[in-house]
Amino acid sequence: MSSELKKSKFAYFFDLLDLNRNGLLQHNDFSDMAELVREELQLEEGSEEHKYVAEKAIRLFHQLLGDINPSEHQSINREEWLSFFSEKLGDSIDEDVLATYQELVYLYVFDFFDHNRDGFITSDEYECFFGIFKLDEQYLEKSFSKLDANGDKKVSRYEMLAAIEDFLISDDPDSPGNWAFGNWQVKPK
Ligand SMILES: [Ca+2]
Ligand SMILES: [Ca+2]
Ligand SMILES: [Ca+2]
DSSP: OOOHHHHHHHHHHHHHHOTTOSSEEEHHHHHHHHHHHHHHHTOOTTOHHHHHHHHHHHHHHHHHHHHHOOSBTTEEEHHHHHHHHHHHHSSSBOHHHHHHHHHHHHHHHTGGGOTTOSSEEOHHHHHHHHHHTTOOGGGHHHHHHHHOTTOSSSEEHHHHHHHHHHHHHOOOTTOGGGGTTSOTTSOOO
16 A cells, blocks of 8 residues: 555656556557657657667666566556555565666656756756646646755756655655656646
8 A cells, every 4th residue: 555645646657658648558658758859859860869769768668567567468557557656665665666766767757858968957958848748837837946956947867866766755745856747636638
């Protein structure tokens, strides 16, 4: 069992990654995401950089498939997702699972959006993240300010990793990291 707060964050994260919003995490959610990033970064189709983005996008999906072992081939449903994360990051925390997903989520949501590769996410770069995942922009500013713990108008790797950890395991409704990916209380469109 895990708290209602955690459950709603896990559910929100599933809905966010389910890019085509069909209730299943499948290969195309991750490859389409890579394609959107390719367009955004204006990478040439088939270039080394494009391949790098595509491979990295799929890594998260492959880890999920290996860990969740879904009943349908290459397709993870919401129940399977929730039961995996409730078991591993619920009342007792599996530190290995936490470390693995903290890093993968970091690579998935941070690295891609650091367009100028300076090691920081600015609010413009974060806006692009909101755009690709079709998140409600009215929460953009609030989310960004929660992530930016030291208030220097940019989010460092350290700030992002701390926020992701909070997002994944914090039971505190006031924890700023709950806001890492927008407002988890509102289902993404
Ligand atoms: Ca989907
Ligand atoms: Ca940057
Ligand atoms: Ca900062």
